[in-house]
Amino acid sequence: MAKVVARAFAKRGISIVTNARFDPAGVRVNAGGVSVTVGPEGGEAHEIQAGQMLAATGRAANIEAIGLETTRAVVERGYIVVDGVMRTAEPHLDAIGDVIGRLLLAHVAAHEVSPP
Numbered sequence: 001m002a003k004v005v006a007r008a009f010a011k012r013g014i015s016i017v018t019n020a021r022f023d024p025a026g027v028r029v030n031a032g033g034v035s036v037t038v039g040p041e042g043g044e045a046h047e048i049q050a051g052q053m054l055a056a057t058g059r060a061a062n063i064e065a066i067g068l069e070t071t072r073a074v075v076e077r078g079y080i081v082v083d084g085v086m087r088t089a090e091p092h093l094d095a096i097g098d099v100i101g102r103l104l105l106a107h108v109a110a111h112e113v114s115p116p
Ligand SMILES: Cc1cc2nc3c(=O)[nH]c(=O)nc-3n(C[C@H](O)[C@H](O)[C@H](O)COP(=O)(O)OP(=O)(O)OC[C@H]3O[C@@H](n4cnc5c(N)ncnc54)[C@H](O)[C@@H]3O)c2cc1C
Pocket: 059, 062, 065, 066, 096, 097, 098, 099, 103, 104, 105, 106, 107, 108, 109
């Protein structure tokens, strides 16, 4: 998939910089749009000027400080483990939504309210 997307981007003149880091404090809005300084961690960075910037970082379940440690609920890889009907290992404690780490989308969470 990555190779196919990279080729399609290249044809459209879109460059991909991998293993890249940028300093959010260095983001500058200017007449041409936005500029960021990007480069490999610990390596040489260079400035990229673009019309628009899309921030698409990953997401994680917000399961800290909600008292899970006082229950038998099992957490694996940062998400609460549930069975086919959303029950955790703690009787009477069900979990739905982003905290169970399936598809992290609102309508998926809504469906999980009434599992099949
Ligand atoms: C930038 C962005 C864009 C998105 N766009 C889309 C989209 O276009 N379409 C789509 O389907 N999904 C989208 N999502 C995903 C969608 O928002 C989530 O999948 C959905 O909100 C998950 O619902 P949830 O009920 O699991 O969690 P949330 O909606 O995050 O609800 C959790 C609630 O619990 C509260 N809470 C947390 N800790 C505590 C606590 N200790 N005590 C009391 N309350 C607490 C929080 O304040 C929050 O209100 C997007 C998410 C982001 C971040």
